[in-house]
Amino acid sequence: MPKDGSKTRTLLLDTALELALENGLASTSIDEILEKAKLTKGTFFYHFKSKDELALELVKRFVEQDHALYLDAIARVESLSRDALQQVLLLCGLAAEMFKDGPENPGCLMASYCYEGQLFNEESRKACETQLRQWADWIEDKLKEAAKTRKPAPANLRQVAEMFQVIFEGAFILARTYKEPDIIAKQVLAYRDLVEALFNAGPAPRSRRKG
Amino acid sequence: MPKDGSKTRTLLLDTALELALENGLASTSIDEILEKAKLTKGTFFYHFKSKDELALELVKRFVEQDHALYLDAIARVESLSRDALQQVLLLCGLAAEMFKDGPENPGCLMASYCYEGQLFNEESRKACETQLRQWADWIEDKLKEAAKTRKPAPANLRQVAEMFQVIFEGAFILARTYKEPDIIAKQVLAYRDLVEALFNAGPAPRSRRKG
DNA sequence: CATGTTATACAAACTAGTCGGTATAAATAC
DNA sequence: GTATTTATACCGACTAGTTTGTATAACATG
Missing domain, CATH: 1.10.357.10 (Tetracycline Repressor, domain 2)
Incomplete structure (x- = not known):
């Protein structure tokens, strides 16, 4: 069984929520979320197929x-x-x-x-x-x-x-x-x-x- | 006497307000404002030196x-x-x-x-x-x-x-x-x-x- | 003739989304 | 029990398009 990705997904959501409440989601770039969560682009688009889906x-x-x-x-x-x-x-x-x-x-x-x-x-x-x-x-x-x-x-x-x-x-x-x-x-x-x-x-x- | 630009300035502000209330100002581009107000880029930056100033x-x-x-x-x-x-x-x-x-x-x-x-x-x-x-x-x-x-x-x-x-x-x-x-x-x-x-x-x- | 406006082109930065590739660990084969 | 396969998770460079802001030359107007 592969490694559990739900933690990463939750981290992405938590980080995005925090930034969205602060600056609005529209003006929060995916890169910003990834930098704060210390993850990379590939990971983001593995969990969400677009920013809209997030x-x-x-x-x-x-x-x-x-x-x-x-x-x-x-x-x-x-x-x-x-x-x-x-x-x-x-x-x-x-x-x-x-x-x-x-x-x-x-x-x-x-x-x-x-x-x-x-x-x-x-x-x-x-x-x-x-x-x-x-x-x-x-x-x-x-x-x-x-x-x-x-x-x-x-x-x-x-x-x-x-x-x-x-x-x-x-x-x-x-x-x-x-x-x-x-x-x-x-x-x-x-x-x-x-x-x-x-x-x-x-x-x-x-x-x-x-x- | 020079031409009065305050009408144009007001139009820019009005249009920006409308779009800002609908979609947020961050996700409203200057081009969008200009398209709706039927004005051009030069005019915008004549009246406001930046989007932040607007x-x-x-x-x-x-x-x-x-x-x-x-x-x-x-x-x-x-x-x-x-x-x-x-x-x-x-x-x-x-x-x-x-x-x-x-x-x-x-x-x-x-x-x-x-x-x-x-x-x-x-x-x-x-x-x-x-x-x-x-x-x-x-x-x-x-x-x-x-x-x-x-x-x-x-x-x-x-x-x-x-x-x-x-x-x-x-x-x-x-x-x-x-x-x-x-x-x-x-x-x-x-x-x-x-x-x-x-x-x-x-x-x-x-x-x-x-x- | 100074102020205001148009039109267009351009650059530098940023952004969403893609893609090929790597790491890991469980499942299966031998 | 070691080797191989497979599915999931993750990485990071790259692309195509957008955005802010600048530059410039010509036109309008009061």
Whole structure:
């Protein structure tokens, strides 16, 4: 049996991801990836038949990893509380924790592809869309379930659910512009507080408050 | 009197902006810009001494235009209401209106530069940061003023203020991923509802509600 | 007549992708 | 158990095309 090439392939993908998040994939040359990974051209084209294929594999893997994270996260919060609203709030806390002391220049490959039209073809776009909607769907379900018992203030709960992703994507950009990586955790927590307030600001008869 | 070249310069910037938002500036060649603008190479290098200079001028102009928008928007909302919270809520409504029936592929040049490291040098980054902070500072002031009279639920008001930009940058990315341009207006309105709820969910003694 | 614009040619560097060849290690033959 | 085959993994020089930027001569215009 020949030597295992999957390590090399992973190294190529990891290196490409790092450079893509920093400088964009379009302006990252294959040579640059190879120099950083200390590999050579032949190897690259042995594993990927073109740069476009690398681009596609890269985003596919990114989406897969995000999906795994999603499955893990919802399993954890659903085991921590039976209450739908609490589960959403816990998810935010979990997410904030993940980004405490995270990478100094955090980013999202999907966002990067968004602004590099050629990479964002129907296949990669659709893969991103599907994964993003999964998060929003879960949160929307939970918010609507919560809305049955505790009446929230008027707001479109679908939009509030989608805002979870919006916060991340937006916070990445502010983090880079401000050079403040911890803005991500802070924003998710602010989002959590706003959602909590939404369900505490519901129509009239309120009770059960500490004050 | 010599011929006025500012029209040509503006055309070059406009064309470059359009292509940069679509495909990224790094992967947009000068020839591409010139073909679309129906100009020639000599003209380009008459107006800009390099592609890097174009990149810088492009983001400077973008920031300037955003600043003008900012001045206009706060002047309008401050004339529409004396109440600080209402001013913030009105700003959201105004912003949402701006993005109703906006461009089909809306985006932000700053976000684009964020993921194209080479373009995002200290000069352009700083220009973006300054402008973004201006919006956040204004909103933070208003929220803190509002917090004096109506006690909001607990939340970091600085983060809530910064979230205004976060929503935009994030919504641009979702709009592109979902191919739903109207998500931007919807998200700003959802943000507005959340902020309103925050100030309606404050500690105990509540009165003056329609219910 | 200075400023702005066209048109074209060119060079130097860079980039994606090709191709012939090498290394390794397991599978098989003898 | 040594020799041979075979498939996979990897190397690095090379090609063809693109890109930025320069040069230059002529034309337009206010």
